[in-house]
Amino acid sequence: MSTIRVSAFRWVPPFAQGLVRDLRVRWALEEAGLAYEERLIGREDQLSEAYLNLQPFGQVPAYEEGELVLFESGAIVLHIAERSDALMPSDPGARARTKTWMFAALNTVEPPIMFLNMLDRRQDGDAAAKALRLAAVGEIKKRLASLRSRLDGREYIEDRFTAADLLMTTVLRILRDTDLVAEIPVLEAYCQRCEARPAFRKALAGQMAPFIANAQPKM
Numbered sequence: 001m002s003t004i005r006v007s008a009f010r011w012v013p014p015f016a017q018g019l020v021r022d023l024r025v026r027w028a029l030e031e032a033g034l035a036y037e038e039r040l041i042g043r044e045d046q047l048s049e050a051y052l053n054l055q056p057f058g059q060v061p062a063y064e065e066g067e068l069v070l071f072e073s074g075a076i077v078l079h080i081a082e083r084s085d086a087l088m089p090s091d092p093g094a095r096a097r098t099k100t101w102m103f104a105a106l107n108t109v110e111p112p113i114m115f116l117n118m119l120d121r122r123q124d125g126d127a128a129a130k131a132l133r134l135a136a137v138g139e140i141k142k143r144l145a146s147l148r149s150r151l152d153g154r155e156y157i158e159d160r161f162t163a164a165d166l167l168m169t170t171v172l173r174i175l176r177d178t179d180l181v182a183e184i185p186v187l188e189a190y191c192q193r194c195e196a197r198p199a200f201r202k203a204l205a206g207q208m209a210p211f212i213a214n215a216q217p218k219m
């Protein structure tokens with residue numbers, strides 16, 4: 001097997017620590033039991049020709065496996081999952097449903113969550129911003145209610161942990177500074193269950209290690 005290398009930021013501000021999307025790839029690799037190296041980058045590297053050859057938008061993560069270069073965290077997780085029983089069931093129907101829910105995590109649940117995240121980081125206090133925020137929260141609540149219905153009475157989206165749970169958990173984590181997940185006990189318990197997995201803990205520690213090593217001294 002060729003050496004696997006995953007790009008990650010050398011440092012990001014605290015609001016983003018534990019949320020950068022290389023976490024998804026690290027977690028998938030840990031679940032699959034595949035060793036990997038990091039390619040740590042800084043803001044100055046993002047638009048270099050060398051990095052754009054790996055990730056055309058200059059973002060994290062990029063994934064190298066020998067000659068194969070991939071980007072988009074969802075596509076990378078799918079690539080790993082297709083090769084690992086730990087992330088993808090063998091039954092054809094369950095595989096197809098797992099992929100459906102992977103797309104649902106990234107295409108249906110994540111967009112309004114990212115919109116809210118963007119609004120909250122801007123912290124505009126005007127009436128238009130408040131109305132937009134209310135609308136975003138309304139959309140998120142609808143998506144979370146549907147997800148809660150799927151998870152009611154089950155531990156995972158399928159009858160076992162899959163790549164769909166991995167992606168969904170990393171999407172729900174983006175809401176960590178709000179009460180939106182906490183106020184739905186089924187979802188709160190689901191996130192805690194997934195985040196208690198040893199592979200998640202290792203992946204998170206892997207992302208955090210360079211942030212701790214490169215922490216900027218407080219002035």
Ligand SMILES: N[C@@H](CCC(=O)N[C@@H](CS)C(=O)NCC(=O)O)C(=O)O
Nearest residue numbers: 019020021058059060061072073074
């Ligand atoms: N859809 C992409 C999004 C990647 C993305 O937004 N990466 C963020 C970190 S989580 C990033 O690199 N942000 C810096 C930038 O866009 O300049 C994926 O899932 O891989």
